[in-house]
Amino acid sequence: MVGVLFTEVVETSAAVAATRSRLAKVAALAELVRRMSTPAVVSFLVGVPSQGRIGAGWRTVFDLAVPPAAVPSLTVSDVDEALGRFASISGKGSAARRVEALTSLFGRATAAEQDFLRRLLTGELRQGALEGVMLDAIARAADVPGEVVRRAFMLSGSLPGTAVAAMSGEEALSAFRLEVGRPVRPMLASPAESLGAALAELGSCVVEHKLDGARIQVHRSGEEVRIFTRTLREITGTVPELVELVRALPCTSVVLDGETLALNDDGKPRPFQETMSRFGARDERELLLSPFFFDCLHLDGVDLLDEPLRARLEALRRVAGPHVIPGVVAASEEQAARVLDESLGAGHEGVMVKSLESVYAAGRRGRAWQKVKPVHTLDLVVLGVEWGSGRRKGLLSNLHLGARDPDGGPPIMVGKTFKGLTDELLAWQTRELMAIATEKTDWVVMVRPELVIEIELDGVQVSPRYPGGVALRFARVLRYRPDKDPSEADTITAVRALLPPREPSPPNTIG
Numbered sequence: 001m002v003g004v005l006f007t008e009v010v011e012t013s014a015a016v017a018a019t020r021s022r023l024a025k026v027a028a029l030a031e032l033v034r035r036m037s038t039p040a041v042v043s044f045l046v047g048v049p050s051q052g053r054i055g056a057g058w059r060t061v062f063d064l065a066v067p068p069a070a071v072p073s074l075t076v077s078d079v080d081e082a083l084g085r086f087a088s089i090s091g092k093g094s095a096a097r098r099v100e101a102l103t104s105l106f107g108r109a110t111a112a113e114q115d116f117l118r119r120l121l122t123g124e125l126r127q128g129a130l131e132g133v134m135l136d137a138i139a140r141a142a143d144v145p146g147e148v149v150r151r152a153f154m155l156s157g158s159l160p161g162t163a164v165a166a167m168s169g170e171e172a173l174s175a176f177r178l179e180v181g182r183p184v185r186p187m188l189a190s191p192a193e194s195l196g197a198a199l200a201e202l203g204s205c206v207v208e209h210k211l212d213g214a215r216i217q218v219h220r221s222g223e224e225v226r227i228f229t230r231t232l233r234e235i236t237g238t239v240p241e242l243v244e245l246v247r248a249l250p251c252t253s254v255v256l257d258g259e260t261l262a263l264n265d266d267g268k269p270r271p272f273q274e275t276m277s278r279f280g281a282r283d284e285r286e287l288l289l290s291p292f293f294f295d296c297l298h299l300d301g302v303d304l305l306d307e308p309l310r311a312r313l314e315a316l317r318r319v320a321g322p323h324v325i326p327g328v329v330a331a332s333e334e335q336a337a338r339v340l341d342e343s344l345g346a347g348h349e350g351v352m353v354k355s356l357e358s359v360y361a362a363g364r365r366g367r368a369w370q371k372v373k374p375v376h377t378l379d380l381v382v383l384g385v386e387w388g389s390g391r392r393k394g395l396l397s398n399l400h401l402g403a404r405d406p407d408g409g410p411p412i413m414v415g416k417t418f419k420g421l422t423d424e425l426l427a428w429q430t431r432e433l434m435a436i437a438t439e440k441t442d443w444v445v446m447v448r449p450e451l452v453i454e455i456e457l458d459g460v461q462v463s464p465r466y467p468g469g470v471a472l473r474f475a476r477v478l479r480y481r482p483d484k485d486p487s488e489a490d491t492i493t494a495v496r497a498l499l500p501p502r503e504p505s506p507p508n509t510i511g
Contacts, residue, residue, distance in 0.1 A: 003037035006079050007072035009044045010116045022407040029137035039160030040080035047125030054087040061121050068111040133408035142166035152176040154185045154362035178303045180221045180253050183228040185363030192370035198353040207336040208327030209343040210350045212269045213261030214483050218246050221253045231485050235279045251319050258293035268347035272479050292325040310356040378455050378490045381411040384446040396430040403492040411449050412492045415472035452484040460498045468492045
């Protein structure tokens with residue numbers, strides 16, 4: 001069996017990028033998934049090598065000058081195996097051997113395949129926003145319920161693995177379970193119109209401080225502890241103080257969801273960037289992190305994902321009482337308002353309002369959890385940036401901002417801003433954005449859409465200037481969010497939801 005040709009992946013990817021129709025995207029992807037002989041088909045279609053980041057630098061890839069093949073002959077398996085061999089090359093002389101390996105692969109690829117490979121290896125094809133569309137395509141290809149596919153993915157964390165299981169049938173998908181030591185996609189919250197609106201919608205709920213920290217997921221089995229970020233990256237080795245604390249909890253196995261942050265001596269949060277810096281540091285004495293847990297997904301052999309939040313909170317208090325995030329269960333309106341005031345007074349962002357009857361919907365952003373902040377904020381993707389002038393001459397300043405396309409297309413531009421940038425942040429973003437540049441002119445630098453930035457704004461307005469039909473009003477930078485993937489950015493739908501309601505038309509009095 002020859003298997004799927006690599007050119008078919010290239011052609012399908014182009015067809016998906018060329019249409020705005022979600023149904024058309026799903027149909028094109030499903031047709032190829034149905035015939036796949038290797039899960040690498042799924043990896044390549046969402047723009048990620050099956051080996052993950054394989055260490056192919058931008059210059060190495062784009063400096064290759066290899067005559068393309070005249071006709072396509074590579075299979076997906078050929079490419080996947082070649083990339084696997086490339087990733088395994090190390091030691092003395094590895095740089096030259098890596099170039100040789102890539103040259104061999106590119107020499108067997110057509111011009112279109114070479115272009116796809118370059119973008120695949122440098123991250124330009126990475127399309128986290130396409131995950132939802134791919135899950136629908138997997139369900140369609142395997143003729144199984146979409147909800148079963150999504151749950152399997154959230155528990156496994158692997159799109160290719162989910163696709164393989166789906167093609168074996170619904171029973172194989174249902175076999176995925178929470179596994180201590182393997183992270184699950186975190187449950188996400190939606191913005192609330194107001195505290196009162198959230199309380200009215202959710203009924204019996206818990207109201208908690210919304211901390212200005214970094215999301216963590218903690219797994220413990222016996223003495224073994226593993227800690228992951230919201231993007232499922234393991235950081236166990238960089239946070240020994242958290243490992244020690246979790247190892248001392250009164251249990252034998254546990255999975256906890258929470259936040260961690262660095263605090264000042266007065267108990268108020270230090271800048272978010274300082275907390276994030278610990279995820280790459282090795283000396284824990286530089287800046288200690290404090291954990292605050294708000295959910296318990298497993299305790300001593302019992303999985304709690306499908307239990308209501310009320311039961312999960314009881315388990316949380318039993319195992320991590322001193323480290324539970326501040327809040328009030330079954331809060332009244334008066335108590336909820338007090339919790340919000342206390343949170344803001346402590347230097348935090350606002351509150352979370354969560355239905356006590358909600359199950360843990362891993363990886364989903366639903367209405368069961370809602371966040372209440374005193375100001376509008378959006379997580380957007382940086383698409384490009386303009387060179388500054390005056391005192392900002394020589395620095396990248398005015399950011400082009402995009403919202404996520406919920407149908408898996410590229411981010412949709414919704415505005416620009418240069419406000420809120422400190423001198424330190426200007427220097428940092430100039431360095432970081434130049435490293436992911438795809439196009440440079442004397443005026444603007446376009447970049448790979450992989451950096452998420454949190455923007456504060458006064459609202460949005462209808463505007464024909466940008467493709468999404470809306471524009472940000474008085475947008476200013478709060479911070480970059482290296483803990484978030486572009487697939488977690490706010491959608492164009494969420495941006496449009498901030499539009500003020502239209503005034504009713506006056507009655508026609510001409511008679």
